[in-house]
Amino acid sequence: MxxxxxxxxxxxxxxxxxxxxxxxxxxxxxxxxxxxxxxxxxxxxxxxxxxxxxxxxxxxxxxxxxxxxxxxxxxxxxxxxxxxxxxxxxxxxxxxxxxxxxxxxxxxxxxxxxxxxxxxxxxxxxxxxxxxxSTLYHAEDLPFSIKDIPDVFTNFRKKIEKDSVIRVSLEKPSTIKSPEIPKLELPDLKELGLKKVKIDKRAAIAFKGGESQALKRLDYYFFKTKSISNYKDTRNGMVGADYSSKFSAWLALGCISPRHIYQELQKYESLHTANESTYWLVFELLWRDYFRFMMKKHQNKFFQKNGIKSTDSGVKKVNIEQLQNWINGKTGVDFIDANMIELKLTGFMSNRGRQNVASYLCNDLKLDWRYGAAYFEQQLIDYDVCSNWGNWSYVAGVGNDPRGNRYFNIDKQASDYDKNKSFRNLWLKD
Ligand SMILES: Cc1cc2nc3c(=O)[nH]c(=O)nc-3n(C[C@H](O)[C@H](O)[C@H](O)COP(=O)(O)OP(=O)(O)OC[C@H]3O[C@@H](n4cnc5c(N)ncnc54)[C@H](O)[C@@H]3O)c2cc1C
Known part of the structure; x- marks a missing residue:
């Protein structure tokens, strides 16, 4: 045997x-x-x-x-x-x-x-x-060796889209032979030093773990509601379950594969419509791939102060009081505070929110970006080592952003993306 x-x-x-x-x-x-x-x-x-x-x-x-x-x-x-x-x-x-x-x-x-x-x-x-x-494009199908992967996303994307193909998603096994497996015994959350949490009722979505839930969400977002057809227009939203796919938590734990999402997307496109929005989800999944391959290329650099750059990032030591205010949504900047409270009470934050709070920590508070990344690591329900540290270093100007030091004007962002204050009112008014 x-x-x-x-x-x-x-x-x-x-x-x-x-x-x-x-x-x-x-x-x-x-x-x-x-x-x-x-x-x-x-x-x-x-x-x-x-x-x-x-x-x-x-x-x-x-x-x-x-x-x-x-x-x-x-x-x-x-x-x-x-x-x-x-x-x-x-x-x-x-x-x-x-x-x-x-x-x-x-x-x-x-x-x-x-x-x-x-x-x-x-x-x-x-x-x-x-x-x-883990990736949409299989590591063995990359049109370049790991050391030659372009450090600029657009160059990576264009080449891979031109010269590589996405493999088919594999069927699940029909039967499995195993010795008798004893009943599942999970450790207690307390044993792990953690507690059961009640997610705030204002949460964008009630995430529930597992492959069955992931497939259900996919069916809902694609076929039941056809929300995917408007994804490109709604993806910068901040309130509600359907402005974006919310696939991230299931992807992070591998409850669903990006290839399976892609395969279902192709079905959707042939049954309903193929448009900029359906493509944009693939575009975003490519960002996910990109940070994975970048992590492979640059290894532990993504966890260092200067990231993948050779120049000194100039980050200061952390000011604990400022950091705590940022974490607790008490900076006094309502757009930042609303996002940080959402993260604290639900474990989730929109992509728009993440970019703003990260930029605020790096560019306005000028704190060591790694504290922000480490807090996200603890807090995010969809924490993924490559996406998190890759995005943080990007916003901090020590990662893959060819422009470097991208500054988000928080007031402008708030008025562009939360014009009627519905997001801020949701989280700042009890
Ligand atoms: C500072 C910062 C930290 C982040 N940390 C994480 C993290 O730990 N885990 C994580 O999954 N995402 C992270 N992201 C990326 C992005 O914010 C989330 O993937 C997205 O908000 C999750 O919501 P969604 O599934 O509805 O996204 P959608 O907009 O529906 O996107 C679909 C999928 O594409 C992928 N994706 C989208 N944007 C990105 C991106 N910028 N980088 C990598 N993949 C992307 C995700 O897998 C996502 O589920 C981070 C972004 C920033 C700016």
Whole structure:
């Protein structure tokens, strides 16, 4: 009997999951596992938790859904907790597995962990097989080597759109052979140093984790409401569920793949309409790809003060009082405060809001941008290492913005994007 471990990380889905499919096709039986990594629940040097309450809750929901979907096919999910370099080899020994299959990482810490797990597995003669499963364009189909990927998004986009193709989304397996998998046992939020949160009723959307919910949202945003047909005009909105897709949280945990979204978009285009809006969603998903490939190219630079630039960014030390006022929505600038309160009470903020509060922290308060990025890391329900640190460094002028030091005039932004103050009134009036 050839048994393999499938190590789920931020790919909590059955559809379009090449890791899962490959493990099934190359083994007699598989054991799906997820590991609550100690490091994910620590406090960072910036003083924030790596995982906050909102995302932890979303993660739990996603795991419950994944377990249920696996069980429907004859398998189930085993939960581990601790250090993966210890826990993964333990489960390998327990099931006498010959191989571990997992998603390939790109970000610095994740990559380091991958290497560590791989070397621990080698010691017990077990192979770690990793595959790239997060992007719209497959890493192997890029028309340039990683070191030659253009540092300017437009150049990247034009070349990839011309010279590459998007692979098809893979069907979910029809059945899975596994040994008997014990009932799902999730850690308590308290055990992780977190608490169950009640999301404010003004939240743009009631996010619920899991692949089933992701597919439901996609169906709603595309086929039920056809909101996608107006996406380009509405995407800079700030109030309500449908001004943008809200796919981000599910994408971040891999409850849905960008390729699957693309495939459904193509169906939508052939059934209904193909217009600038339907294309624009692909354009935005390309930004997501871009930051992923950039992270692979520049590695830990995205976490350093000067980012990918060689010049000194000139950021000052952080002023704790100013930082706290920013976090608590007490800067006195109503547009910034409304956005920061939304983030604090819901774990979400619109893209327009994120750009403004980030620019305010970097350009007006002139604080070290990494504190802002670290707070987002704790707070965002859709936190994604590449998108977050990539966007923050971009706004801070130390990333991929060819213009550098992009300054957002907050008053102008507020009057352009919240003309009748409906967003500010929603969050600033009790
Ligand atoms: C400072 C800052 C921090 C950010 N941190 C994150 C983060 O941690 N996680 C995250 O998913 N996004 C992040 N973003 C990008 C963007 O704000 C969110 O993806 C978007 O607001 C999520 O809402 P949506 O799914 O409705 O987006 P939509 O407008 O519907 O876009 C569809 C999808 O395209 C992708 N996308 C859109 N804009 C961007 C972008 N600028 N960069 C990368 N991908 C993009 C996302 O996957 C998104 O779900 C950040 C942006 C800024 C300015």
């Amino acid at each position: 050839k048994t393999a471990i499938v190590w789920f990380k931020t790919d909590l889905r059955l559809t379009d999951n090449e890791v899962l499919l490959k493990a099934i096709s190359q083994s007699d039986s598989i054991v799906p596992v997820y590991c609550f990594e100690d490091a994910h629940f620590e406090t960072t040097p910036y003083g924030f938790k790596k995982t906050g309450d909102f995302r932890a809750q979303f993660l739990m929901e996603s795991l419950i859904d994944l377990d249920a979907n696996l069980r429907a096919l004859g398998s189930g999910l085993i939960i581990l907790k601790g250090k993966p370099e210890i826990e993964i080899p333990k489960i390998v020994k327990q099931y006498r597995a010959a191989k571990v299959y997992a998603k390939r990482e790109v970000a610095f810490e994740e990559k380091q962990l991958e290497t560590l797990v791989q070397s621990e597995l080698w010691k017990i003669k077990c192979e770690l097989l990793t595959l790239s499963t």
